[in-house]
Amino acid sequence: MIFLQSSGISTPLLFGTIGMLFLAIALITFIIFHQRRVIRYQLKMQQMESEQQKMLLTASIKLQEEERQRIAADLHDDAGPLLATARLYLTENLVELDKETQIQTIFSAKEIIDEAIQLVRNISHSLMPPTLKNFGLESAVNDFFQKINGAGQINVKSRFHDYKVRLKPEKELIIFRVIQELVNNILKHSHASFIHLTQHSGEDNIIIRLHHDGNGLTHEDFIKMSKINVGLGLINIQSRLRVIYGDILFEQDPVQSFFKATIDIPRESDET
């Protein structure tokens, strides 16, 4: 500065030049820091996304394991003893018994085997409800609701307004499981007196809405519970819907007397 002044350079020029230089450097610095901030934000978002994915994957694996354990328990605790008992009846000694006892033993063994067949059928139905497989989502939901109504504790109704073209079977199964999970949650936690399910079709999507008059969730609650890893059922719903690119929204109606869960599922080109 002293050098420049001693060489006779005027102060306004000096300040003008320094000012311009400062502006240029400030602009460049701003861009560098702004971009760093944007990238940091992006990375944070990516990290959160991957954590969410990881959580969903864990939930999905856990769900699978629980399902396997349940099937294993059913087979071990119910089917196993039944078949073992049937085997006891059908020992080599059977030929040495008198004819009447033989007939009685075979009849008992047949009854036990029938029971075992029924048990295996029940396990198979719980994995893939036959109504869903043969008649579609609407019938499966009606069937499911009929069973709940049979208990007489709660009024459960469903109304499918426009479900002429069935979705793909694997998609229907996922939706059915989500509906089952939601209804089970309502039955367990909400103390509702009724549950209504309605279905509507959009141009390229299907909307399924469940509403009830008990204690429910808002979407904020849902996000909060999903993030802090509370409520495996909710995470399962999320992970199942993600597979079919579906979405779920929990809300309370404006008069605050009902809670709603709205599932939005996009249709594929061959499902319209």
Next chain:
Amino acid sequence: MNQILIIGTTDSIILASVVTEVVPVVFYLLFQKKNKDNSLRVIFYLLIINFFNDLYGVYRLFQLKPNILNFNFYILIETLFIYVFYRKILSDHFIKHVLSAISIIFVAFWLFEFISFGQSRFLYYCVTYENIFIILFAIYFYYEKIFLLNNALIYNNIKFWTVAAFFVNAAGTFFLLLYIPTLPTRDQAAYYILSNIFTIIRTILLCIAMLMNNDNSKNKSL
């Protein structure tokens, strides 16, 4: 004594500003020769022309026979090279048309000023026009970069530093070149030292650009 010291320092700065201009050229040949980016090649050729032009200018200056003509020609060449450079690095087609229109007007303006004063004095107004041109499109370049959302850090980008070099140089000499024509001819020479200082700064920034890694897709640690 003080005056002698200043003259000695001034000469050193002038010489340093010219001699160092060759460094980014060497860095380009060492580190960027395999870089297939054409925009950088444009700057490389410009730097070679700039180096020989300034070398000849300094030689004539030290011979006490300053030659204005080659500097005035260089203004046109530099602006056209920077025009090509900006055309290659900017992505918006409308802005490219604006860039072309401004360059055509510049050529017309240069022709007018050159025919009128090209032999007798330095074309200050043309240089001011060129500086405004560089500053505006540098700002636009950065504006484009702000909205480009990828994970590559901008300061790892060769073009970022190349634009910064010309931007800082243009911003630094902007007032100087507006102010010089208002001074008597005998006092003008003293002010050129500022221009030389900014040439050194530009060279440093260009050296940083030439040292940048070609692979800009990797996101370095924040």
